[in-house]
Amino acid sequence: MSNPFIQFDKVSKAFGIVTVVDDLDLSIAKGEFVSMLGPSGSGKTTLLMMLAGFETPTSGSISVGGKRVDALPPYRRNMGVVFQNYALFPHMTVAENVAFPLKMRGVARAEMNERVSKALDMVQLAAFHDRKPIQLSGGQQQRVALARALVFEPEVVLMDEPLGALDKKLREQMQLDIRDIHRRLGLTIVFVTHDQSEALTMSDRIAIFNHGKIEQIGTPLQIYDHPRTQFVAQFIGETNLLSGKVSKSENGLLTLRLEGGAHLEAVSEANVNVGTQVKISVRPERIAVDAGSPSANSLDATVTDVVYHGDHLQVRTRHNGSDLIIKANRNLPPPSIGDRVTLSFNPNQCWIVA
Numbered sequence: 001m002s003n004p005f006i007q008f009d010k011v012s013k014a015f016g017i018v019t020v021v022d023d024l025d026l027s028i029a030k031g032e033f034v035s036m037l038g039p040s041g042s043g044k045t046t047l048l049m050m051l052a053g054f055e056t057p058t059s060g061s062i063s064v065g066g067k068r069v070d071a072l073p074p075y076r077r078n079m080g081v082v083f084q085n086y087a088l089f090p091h092m093t094v095a096e097n098v099a100f101p102l103k104m105r106g107v108a109r110a111e112m113n114e115r116v117s118k119a120l121d122m123v124q125l126a127a128f129h130d131r132k133p134i135q136l137s138g139g140q141q142q143r144v145a146l147a148r149a150l151v152f153e154p155e156v157v158l159m160d161e162p163l164g165a166l167d168k169k170l171r172e173q174m175q176l177d178i179r180d181i182h183r184r185l186g187l188t189i190v191f192v193t194h195d196q197s198e199a200l201t202m203s204d205r206i207a208i209f210n211h212g213k214i215e216q217i218g219t220p221l222q223i224y225d226h227p228r229t230q231f232v233a234q235f236i237g238e239t240n241l242l243s244g245k246v247s248k249s250e251n252g253l254l255t256l257r258l259e260g261g262a263h264l265e266a267v268s269e270a271n272v273n274v275g276t277q278v279k280i281s282v283r284p285e286r287i288a289v290d291a292g293s294p295s296a297n298s299l300d301a302t303v304t305d306v307v308y309h310g311d312h313l314q315v316r317t318r319h320n321g322s323d324l325i326i327k328a329n330r331n332l333p334p335p336s337i338g339d340r341v342t343l344s345f346n347p348n349q350c351w352i353v354a
Helices: 044-050 094-104 109-122 138-150 168-185 196-202 218-226 230-237
Strands: 008-015 018-028 033-039 060-066 080-081 156-160 188-191 205-210 211-217 240-250 253-258 263-267 277-282 297-308 314-320 320-330 340-344 350-353
Touching: 008 044, 018 044, 018 060, 018 196, 018 211, 044 156, 044 188, 044 205, 080 138, 080 277, 080 297, 080 340, 094 109, 094 138, 109 138, 138 168, 168 196, 168 263, 168 277, 188 196, 205 218, 211 230, 230 240, 230 277, 230 350, 240 263, 240 320, 240 340, 253 277, 297 320, 314 340
Parallel strands: 033 188, 033 205, 080 156, 156 188, 263 350
Antiparallel strands: 008 018, 008 060, 205 211, 240 253, 240 277, 253 263, 277 350, 297 314, 297 340, 314 320
16 A cells, blocks of 8 residues: 555564564555454454554554654544443533543633534534433443544544444444444544454455454455455355365366365465365355256255244255355245255355465
């Protein structure tokens, strides 16, 4: 990326003998919404805390706008931070909580009141100006925390699992609200989450963390449809993994012989030699059951279970010892346990993963 706004250059962080972030590089453009996604302990929150100034890198450098910030205290980095636990002052009103960063910066009262009103309007809480945090719902408290992070017009907004404590419906609404604010204001947002759906919904790009490193970074479409590793394929949504040996490789299209003898075609970005043993990732919704006109890839399988999921049926099948899950259209006649079925999918809908 040319002229990145935020740059992590070979950043590492160790706590004693445990390395939490390992020689990591990451570039973020101005105005971009980047989610750092991964399991607990993968290093994503530690990286965010180093950017905020609450942790110091063991090695490497962090720059914002072309200037190194890793030696600056948090209050000199001009970043808004939103935490999962809201961190509101219980004795202050909503307006006083939002005004706090401005007060600390010595902003005049008239300007302070104007900015607070604007920030509360932005998060749809203008009518709650004089309430205390205890009088608000969890979602309303999170909106106050967001207004407080935005009110002093920071260069960057950092969010550490800000929606984790909310119920599903409210969390989904807040995702859309934050995405709308990001688009309207052109903010640079760095967002930490362990929720795959949240990252897919909100992000311009997603960085997948594993053991202190970034396994893959890309748009939601790239991450979901073209995972590069088994970890990414399995961490983002559901997937089916099949093992096979490459028998032919031509123009990024591989022909493989599965362990049970069946032949499939799959797509690969990397050059893979004939004879190499590989894993294939196929998303459950990409597989059709007993389609009228089967695709290039077809497998015979036995239905082992059918589970109702509201908007789809989860059909569990087995092919030569491998379990395959399919998301089937609930409007079609469902198969029964024990049925022999044909599973079909296109070569460009399955992907070789490392």
